[in-house]
Amino acid sequence: MSPSPAPSANSAATADRAARAWAVLESVPDPEIPVVSIRDLGILRDIAVADDAALEVVITPTYSGCPAMSQIAEDIGLALDAAGLGPWRIRTTLSPAWTTDWISEAGRERLRAYGIAPPGQCSQAPAAARPMRFVPRAARAGAPDLVPCPRCGSHHTQEISRFASTACKALYRCLDCREPFDYFKPY
Ligand SMILES: [Zn+2]
Structure with missing residues (x-):
């Protein structure tokens, strides 16, 4: 992938890894409506590099019990592994609750x-x-x-x-x- 950063560039490398993860996950489709990505739908909430150097991906389910969530978590993991951005973990947060207001303008257009x-x-x-x-x-x-x-x-x-x-x-x-x-x- 990209050349190894100098040790002093640690925070820059961290920011770069998170930015690359956003870009990679931008193209992960919603399993139920593949024309929109999980980012378009607002399911993908946050990506940060934790203290233990794991990439922490925060997702919020659209509807409680939406059966697609385990599929989404699996797709995220596969995409991050393929891009060499691991180790990673996925955290699901229910608060604040997802609403359709989180769907991006681009997502609405695609729908x-x-x-x-x-x-x-x-x-x-x-x-x-x-x-x-x-x-x-x-x-x-x-x-x-x-x-x-x-x-x-x-x-x-x-x-x-x-x-x-x-x-x-x-x-x-x-x-x-x-x-x-x-x-x-x-x-
Ligand atoms: Zn009509």
Whole structure:
């Protein structure tokens, strides 16, 4: 790989190793939605070199019990080993809890291009402080403020099923272009 740094360049080498790990892990796809990376989704929280020289990777699961997490941890390990960035360890943190607000703009664009409507922004307030919103039945029929079609952009869409291919998504249908699509539910 890169030439060995001088002993005095220890902190620079540490920063370089963390930066290379970010770059490597940027390309690790989400197992359930491979068009977006774990970094795009905000699952990858932090990378630091610990006192024992292990690379510590911090991840936060999207949904509690999301079955993809062990796959994600395995993929991270494989990627770091392949890049010669070990030793490493993975720490899972549940706090602060992941929300769909953590999905990057690039990630939202990729979801849309893939045909999945990206989640709307949740409130910036912590989950516990988030107000419940009740939508009148009449307004819900067209739900103009909710989920635009990722293909034609029409707001004339309808929820078909609360759960699509994964629990994280709902199945919608566009009433204009007639295409069904997945909606990544805000959370
Ligand atoms: Zn459409």
